[in-house]
Amino acid sequence: MAWFLGVDGGQTSTIAAIGDEVGRVVGKGVAGPCNHVSGPGGRERFLRALGESVRAALAQARLDPKHLRFTAACLGFSGGPDDKADLVREFLHAEVLKVTHDAEVALSGAMAGEPGVIVIAGTGSIAYGRAADGRTARAGGWGYLFGDEGGAFDLTRQALRAALRAEEGWGPPTGLRDRLLELTGARTANELLHRFYTTEFSRDQIAALSVIVDELARKGDRVAMEIIERAGQQLAELGLAVRQQLFARDELTRISGVGGVFHCALLREHFIRCVCAAPNTSYVEPQFEPALGALIEAYRLVGLRVLPRIEEPSVTGSAEGML
Amino acid sequence: MAWFLGVDGGQTSTIAAIGDEVGRVVGKGVAGPCNHVSGPGGRERFLRALGESVRAALAQARLDPKHLRFTAACLGFSGGPDDKADLVREFLHAEVLKVTHDAEVALSGAMAGEPGVIVIAGTGSIAYGRAADGRTARAGGWGYLFGDEGGAFDLTRQALRAALRAEEGWGPPTGLRDRLLELTGARTANELLHRFYTTEFSRDQIAALSVIVDELARKGDRVAMEIIERAGQQLAELGLAVRQQLFARDELTRISGVGGVFHCALLREHFIRCVCAAPNTSYVEPQFEPALGALIEAYRLVGLRVLPRIEEPSVTGSAEGML
Incomplete structure (x- = not known):
């Protein structure tokens, strides 16, 4: 055997x-x-x-x-x-x-060994693809300092930014601030910002807080919904950037989303909509x-x-x- | 005495x-x-x-x-x-x-002790203001992980992102990539990205590389020009966010720009244009x-x-x- x-x-x-x-x-x-x-x-x-x-x-x-x-x-x-x-x-x-x-x-x-493109969104984000002739391409995956748009760390980053804007008085009100403070015990978004720069929170722990963006988006918080939609769009852009490298415009191409961030239904929905808006491009569920x-x-x-x-x-x- | x-x-x-x-x-x-x-x-x-x-x-x-x-x-x-x-x-x-x-x-x-708003753009960025009644407000200053748009570190970040996009084949060509590699001795933008995550470069050293964005913008590099213009706009937004906190819409308000980033003529010009587009708002040179x-x-x-x-x-x- x-x-x-x-x-x-x-x-x-x-x-x-x-x-x-x-x-x-x-x-x-x-x-x-x-x-x-x-x-x-x-x-x-x-x-x-x-x-x-x-x-x-x-x-x-x-x-x-x-x-x-x-x-x-x-x-x-x-x-x-x-x-x-x-x-x-x-x-x-x-x-x-x-x-x-x-x-x-x-x-x-995800593609069962066939050509296609995946977008991976965990703590960070990256897109990767392979054409029928074996050529591969990537987009993103630049880490928390220079990229990772649409990943979980970036979702928390956007949530904190929205909370800080609201706290400073120049952004729309959002439940994200209260929820961030509640989960971390911080008194202000600014205090939380400073704690995020210490070793108190690992990047994975900061990323894990991103569930509140999904939670508040589902409750109709406009700011949270916009963060989620933008993340879905940015992840789609990464996938389409790889598509553009490997596949002709008229070539049918499949794109999948993999990773914890895609458990967020609104993000996933927006990602699929943006991906499928590209010509000859379809979304497929990861197969394995x-x-x-x-x-x-x-x-x-x-x-x-x-x-x-x-x-x-x-x-x-x-x-x-x-x- | x-x-x-x-x-x-x-x-x-x-x-x-x-x-x-x-x-x-x-x-x-x-x-x-x-x-x-x-x-x-x-x-x-x-x-x-x-x-x-x-x-x-x-x-x-x-x-x-x-x-x-x-x-x-x-x-x-x-x-x-x-x-x-x-x-x-x-x-x-x-x-x-x-x-x-x-x-x-x-x-x-900058204001010779009078009311007004300053936007400070060095390695990072922050806006701060004071009204005639002594009230103060700030916007930004969230550091390299969560903010600092328009600061020198962020300018280099945007330059590297543009270089990476070009290298991965999904962004417009830009002289920023060659210049970054030349100044750092890196062979690829991706290699430089990884070195930026080590202790090899301090944040100030990374920020200092931002001069190439100005340099290439002056040579007409479209990507560099867009980075500079966006930075000028983001810095203006910070200043106007403070203005909104402290001054009535019909109240004449003065805004200044302070810090090394404003030495870039194109950025400064764009900042002034964006600031002065707001009603009853004028740009003034820092006085002291x-x-x-x-x-x-x-x-x-x-x-x-x-x-x-x-x-x-x-x-x-x-x-x-x-x-």
Whole structure:
């Protein structure tokens, strides 16, 4: 039997998926975040997260790690492959190995390996696409200081800016201010601004506060609605910027949105409307999660054109020990 | 004889000015930056900068520091007065003392103590104003993460964003990219982006690169011109936001622009155009530098309505030892 491995190593978690040669997903494993290879202890943390996720997938698949050699493996990491490829090679036995960035495996998953464009909006934002001839392009992904429009950190940034404008007396009133103060215990938006510059809040914690923009937009807060709509539009612009690089104007192109920010219904709706306003462009739901996108890539490394199938536990074995 | 002291303590330098009771500026002294009271050694650095600038002003005025007690002193510091007022009190002998933030003394200088609004655009940006009845208001000043539109750091940010868009293939071509790479030795805009996130460049160093936006705008680079014009407009909006807080629509209001960014002629021109498009609003040149603004405030503390006059050295004494 030939076994294939796909890994999505992100800033929140590491997910490994093992498939057989006809696409059955026989095991999945999850571990902690997989970033920060550099810095003290980074190498160990990276190998631990990777090891835990793969071992958990192997255990679920009832495969013996000792004698296993994957036919092909594809691993996608946030922060890119440069500082990780050698570490992965030491750790993993695979006849063919590809180490890439997380956007590529997310794209392969969303588009089931076909050409298209994804817009990823988590804490930050980036668009990535691949044409039928293999050409790829990206737009954005410039981080919290220089870009990341439409990502969760930027949503909170816009919420705080609106709160500050209201507090300074030159912006429309918005419930965002009270809600921000309530959630953080700050007395004023200005005090919160200063606390955001300290180490008290991580960027992820600031980003997590963005749920209030969705919450208030759903209650009809005009300022919150405008922030959400602008974010949807900016994310669509990123996707269309990649489309423009890779696809002819008259070529049918599919765009997907991936990441936590798209759980916001209003943003998603606005994103889809803006994307579909472009000629010959349609929105599609992501078809597979990024770890399965990595598995699709692993299949393609050896010329296999199969898609992952997650079957009921009763098909691949007993339910014991299954995730 | 009664002596008055004004100090402008900024992130780049500390300037002290001593005046007599009829407004003659008899001594001026300059020292290093005056911020960062907190942190190791901060207290000493603060007192050293303050001491050096005041002693230099006293030396020029040929006044003996030992027996001198100022009738009134006003000191404005970047970062505000909260952590500095007590330190100043320990150090300085003044019958009446006011410790405030740098925007207030800059406003007093620019407006010669009269009502009005200033927009300060250095590395960051902020607007501050005072009405005839003493009410004050501010807009912006939210720092590089959440605001500072139109400041020098933001100008470089916009230049890099334009360079990245051009490099990714979805923005118009601009000379900004080549110029940024030339000045920093980076091979790509993306490489420069990543280096900007390290400690290699301070925020002030990044801000200093903004001169290329002016340079290319003067050469007719459309992208650079648009960045400059948008910055001028955003700075005008900050000023008008303060105007709206303090002055009635039909009340004649004066707005000034202060700080290095206004040295850019195109930006300044656009700022003035936007400011003057508002009803009953005019642009005025800043009348005195911030240190003399602090001196004006010192006079006002004791009810004096005199304006500083810097006279020829021959009037206040011999030219020896003059700045």
